Amino acid sequence: MSAHDTASAKSKEPGPIRRVLQPIHGRLIAAALLAALGSMLALAPLAGIAHIATSLLADSGKAAQPSIWPTVIASVASMLLGMALLSAGELLAHMADGHLNHHLRRAAAQRLAQVPLGWFTERASGEVKQAMQDDIATLHSLTAHFYTAVGRAAGAILISAIYLFALDWRMAIAALLPFPGFFLFLQRAMKASGANMQEFVGRLGRLNSATVEFVNGIPVVKAFGASGQAHEGYRAAVDGFAQSFVDFTRPLVAAMAHAHALVAPVTVLGVVLAFGALFTHLGWVAPVEVLPFVLVAPGICAPVLLLHTLLHDLQGATGAAQRVLALLETPVLAGPPPGQQALPQGQEVRFENVAYAYGADQQALKDISFTLAPGTVTAIVGPSGAGKSTLARLLLRFFDPSEGRITLGGADLRQIESTQLYRRIGFVLQEVRLIHASVRDNIALGRPAASQQEIEAAARAANIHERILALPRGYDSVVGEDAELSGGERQRVSIARAVLLDPPILVLDEATAAADAGNEAAIQDALSRFAQGRTLLVIAHRLDTVMQADRILVLDGGAIVEQGSHAQLLAQQGRYARLWTQGGYTTSTELEGASC
Numbered sequence: 001m002s003a004h005d006t007a008s009a010k011s012k013e014p015g016p017i018r019r020v021l022q023p024i025h026g027r028l029i030a031a032a033l034l035a036a037l038g039s040m041l042a043l044a045p046l047a048g049i050a051h052i053a054t055s056l057l058a059d060s061g062k063a064a065q066p067s068i069w070p071t072v073i074a075s076v077a078s079m080l081l082g083m084a085l086l087s088a089g090e091l092l093a094h095m096a097d098g099h100l101n102h103h104l105r106r107a108a109a110q111r112l113a114q115v116p117l118g119w120f121t122e123r124a125s126g127e128v129k130q131a132m133q134d135d136i137a138t139l140h141s142l143t144a145h146f147y148t149a150v151g152r153a154a155g156a157i158l159i160s161a162i163y164l165f166a167l168d169w170r171m172a173i174a175a176l177l178p179f180p181g182f183f184l185f186l187q188r189a190m191k192a193s194g195a196n197m198q199e200f201v202g203r204l205g206r207l208n209s210a211t212v213e214f215v216n217g218i219p220v221v222k223a224f225g226a227s228g229q230a231h232e233g234y235r236a237a238v239d240g241f242a243q244s245f246v247d248f249t250r251p252l253v254a255a256m257a258h259a260h261a262l263v264a265p266v267t268v269l270g271v272v273l274a275f276g277a278l279f280t281h282l283g284w285v286a287p288v289e290v291l292p293f294v295l296v297a298p299g300i301c302a303p304v305l306l307l308h309t310l311l312h313d314l315q316g317a318t319g320a321a322q323r324v325l326a327l328l329e330t331p332v333l334a335g336p337p338p339g340q341q342a343l344p345q346g347q348e349v350r351f352e353n354v355a356y357a358y359g360a361d362q363q364a365l366k367d368i369s370f371t372l373a374p375g376t377v378t379a380i381v382g383p384s385g386a387g388k389s390t391l392a393r394l395l396l397r398f399f400d401p402s403e404g405r406i407t408l409g410g411a412d413l414r415q416i417e418s419t420q421l422y423r424r425i426g427f428v429l430q431e432v433r434l435i436h437a438s439v440r441d442n443i444a445l446g447r448p449a450a451s452q453q454e455i456e457a458a459a460r461a462a463n464i465h466e467r468i469l470a471l472p473r474g475y476d477s478v479v480g481e482d483a484e485l486s487g488g489e490r491q492r493v494s495i496a497r498a499v500l501l502d503p504p505i506l507v508l509d510e511a512t513a514a515a516d517a518g519n520e521a522a523i524q525d526a527l528s529r530f531a532q533g534r535t536l537l538v539i540a541h542r543l544d545t546v547m548q549a550d551r552i553l554v555l556d557g558g559a560i561v562e563q564g565s566h567a568q569l570l571a572q573q574g575r576y577a578r579l580w581t582q583g584g585y586t587t588s589t590e591l592e593g594a595s596c
């Protein structure tokens, strides 16, 4: 396919709104048509009034006045039918909106269930919240109100124009003259503001970041007494924005004022009366024939303005639709193709020439090969940024290696179904995620069918049972409501969760990072009991917590630079020995003596 073909194929691709609304597009068009037809019929009484008035005025001298009842009855019937169609349009649009809302939320949940666990960062939660709450709410006003409102406005404009042309084309052209003028001024306003738009958007962005920085920095600024300096940056951003706002709005306001003045009902009425007088004078129309134009033409102003506002609002909805689509198209972690699922045969874990890069230039791990023999404890140590957490997360399949492979019981992790994988590998991570549910449900997250006795046994093993009993509603206390837990306590709840799952392999990443001294002892105690007989991969910052490990891998710059037992590594006098000395735990000779 040529570049030209690709470009034209891209340009033919439907826009984001069209793609998001695809499942209910037909229903929305039907709702808009019903609304257009309804608004046309609902306007019939105006024509009826004009008709009655003209016939009464025209026949005012005659003895036999024409009956007005047929017109009254037709007008009222038409209005009632119009209102019924309008309601049907609204109902259809709201039902379509409900369907879309349900569809989008389900699609997002299904997608999120398949994305790599490593995707769930703080930034990602913000994006999900924005898309699932704010953007879906924006799309609600688009689906439930936009189409019917456009239908109503377009229907009203169309039927009014048809009616006026049917009466007298010369008067109709004269009465509609202000409206092209409105769009002309509008275009001029857009052109005038367009020149300053980029500067305005840039300044607005700077103001937003300056505000966030300013608010986030308040505690630091107060503590260090540098308020003048902090205010200065914020004030400069505010002043810059104010100036660009004036530059942006000044030409816009003048042109918009002209545009709005043109489509004010009084302007249209003035134009109709002026041309009506002229045409009457020329003998083209009778004075009474001007009346329908006086009644109907000013009524076109409101739908024209409404149409303009609606089209303007569409821009906000485009951004919302783009974000919702981005969420629905988040890359997923490929599951094993049907028929190619593999079941691990045993518990041995092997990293084979594994490499991982976060981005094109963010190589976190390279050429990592090692084996976790069943029932052994392996510790990963190394300086900050060495790649320890990345390595642990690869084993948990938060993401897949860029190169090489990881196997469990001989099967590539990519071919193991996630339920099979997480039945075998448990984890207690630095960042504990508890859900807004009871403590019991939080512990039983991976095994909802677990009995109360099993849950309590897991909590006891994790040294958290007594603390849970002390909560206002014990195991029924809800996290974030009446269960306010400290970092260390949350960690112990997550250990209880892992204990309940009883996995043969456990990954611990800085499991004591969030704990105080008391909590740390409780956590260490719980972990060492739990670790008995399991395969353990421990990511440690404190070297003295992993001295007893069967093997220690020293990671630096994303590569394994040394490996062996604590005593062997100290004897090597290399990277590990230096870390040990720098950490000030104890001298190597003392330890060698102690370990003998």
Ligand SMILES: Nc1ncnc2c1ncn2[C@@H]1O[C@H](COP(=O)(O)OP(=O)(O)OP(=O)(O)O)[C@@H](O)[C@H]1O
Pocket: 358, 359, 362, 363, 364, 382, 383, 384, 385, 386, 387, 388, 389, 390, 391
């Ligand atoms: N989500 C991410 N996106 C981009 N780069 C990342 C991400 N997470 C980690 N990195 C980078 O990958 C490298 C390894 O990070 P990793 O967190 O695995 O190191 P670590 O040894 O666990 O560090 P620490 O002990 O400080 O937690 C670092 O250079 C880090 O900046």
